[in-house]
Amino acid sequence: MTKTTPHLGLLLPLMAFAVARGTSSAMAPEPAEPVQEEEWMRERKERSQRNREATKRKPERRTAPTRALQILYERDEYAALGEEQVGDLASLAEAAWPTGFAGMRRLRVERFGSQPTNPRSGYAIAVYLHEPSGLEFSLVPGGLLYMGSSDRGSDRVGDPDEEPIHRVVLDPFLIARTECTRAAWRRVMEVDPSYFVSGSEAYPVESVSHFEALEWCKTAGMDLGLPTEAQWEYACLAGARDGSGNHPYGLGYKLKTDQARIAMDWTDGPTEVRQYEPNRFGIFDVHGNIWEWCADWRSPYYEAVEPGTGLRSGKSLYRVARGGSFIETAREARAANRYAFLPGDRRSYLGFRPARVLTP
Ligand SMILES: [Ca+2]
Numbered sequence: 001m002t003k004t005t006p007h008l009g010l011l012l013p014l015m016a017f018a019v020a021r022g023t024s025s026a027m028a029p030e031p032a033e034p035v036q037e038e039e040w041m042r043e044r045k046e047r048s049q050r051n052r053e054a055t056k057r058k059p060e061r062r063t064a065p066t067r068a069l070q071i072l073y074e075r076d077e078y079a080a081l082g083e084e085q086v087g088d089l090a091s092l093a094e095a096a097w098p099t100g101f102a103g104m105r106r107l108r109v110e111r112f113g114s115q116p117t118n119p120r121s122g123y124a125i126a127v128y129l130h131e132p133s134g135l136e137f138s139l140v141p142g143g144l145l146y147m148g149s150s151d152r153g154s155d156r157v158g159d160p161d162e163e164p165i166h167r168v169v170l171d172p173f174l175i176a177r178t179e180c181t182r183a184a185w186r187r188v189m190e191v192d193p194s195y196f197v198s199g200s201e202a203y204p205v206e207s208v209s210h211f212e213a214l215e216w217c218k219t220a221g222m223d224l225g226l227p228t229e230a231q232w233e234y235a236c237l238a239g240a241r242d243g244s245g246n247h248p249y250g251l252g253y254k255l256k257t258d259q260a261r262i263a264m265d266w267t268d269g270p271t272e273v274r275q276y277e278p279n280r281f282g283i284f285d286v287h288g289n290i291w292e293w294c295a296d297w298r299s300p301y302y303e304a305v306e307p308g309t310g311l312r313s314g315k316s317l318y319r320v321a322r323g324g325s326f327i328e329t330a331r332e333a334r335a336a337n338r339y340a341f342l343p344g345d346r347r348s349y350l351g352f353r354p355a356r357v358l359t360p
């Protein structure tokens with residue numbers, strides 16, 4: 001464990017300025033630059049320092065919604081904000097993009113991942129209800145993701161396709177707090193395709209192809225779609241530094257069976273969503289239960305990504321899925337682990353979790 005000791009001091013979340021929308025969408029994809037371990041550790045230290053200084057200052061109220069969002073989504077500062085401030089800033093986002101939020105009703109601002117000894121720890125998250133499906137969404141701060149894993153040493157568990165670690169800057173996005181459930185599926189589509197029909201309506205829908213998952217999103221409206229791999233990994237990490245760290249949400253391979261629905265016999269099937277602790281973004285079952293379709297084609301990490309979303313659209317026969325399932329081991333449920341299926345595949349251990357960017 002001496003190998004990982006320096007990492008433990010680095011679990012403070014990174015701060016990153018969300019790129020201003022409008023400029024980002026006009027940018028051409030840039031090739032992914034590998035990041036050396038020493039480099040990102042140094043960057044991280046510098047950012048932590050800047051963060052500490054920034055959080056000493058009171059968050060400024062700015063009338064321009066874009067600036068307000070930048071404040072909102074600088075992660076460390078966001079974590080330090082009170083529920084009222086997060087609510088105020090979310091209001092600004094909603095006012096800036098009224099059509100983007102139509103049908104997404106803000107329910108509350110809730111703090112997730114607080115330590116019992118420090119109720120102000122964790123993240124204050126604006127929670128939305130998507131009215132047509134009944135699914136709840138977390139408004140996830142955009143920011144800097146060190147995507148991938150370079151976990152080496154005696155307990156190395158990563159796969160080559162998780163390398164190199166590279167930076168992806170994400171715009172803020174909404175992501176469902178749970179996998180799409182059978183109930184949510186049925187509120188939008190007539191036929192429930194699930195294999196485990198004996199389960200309750202709170203089971204995740206499974207046995208849906210990539211096409212069918214997209215069809216559900218389109219029918220459910222409000223520009224829902226599938227998260228990109230980068231968005232999924234960012235949401236899964238929920239402030240942990242990257243997919244290599246020794247963090248229950250960041251790593252996964254040390255997950256226990258009381259933390260996620262993993263390592264079951266396949267006949268046991270998935271379970272109702274929300275049976276395990278949510279992460280610091282208020283998101284359930286990113287690890288395990290069922291694999292989750294992502295928007296991306298499977299492509300290597302040195303290929304360019306779309307600015308703001310991290311989408312990879314390289315040529316491939318396969319679509320990516322993330323997070324492992326009830327039949328997988330903890331290793332497969334790691335944040336950085338990538339798996340892929342043919343887009344037409346239907347599996348009783350494969351479903352999805354809808355998401356959407358905040359389109360201005
Ligand atoms: Ca899952």
Ligand SMILES: [Ca+2]
Nearest residue numbers: 159337338339
């Ligand atoms: Ca893998």
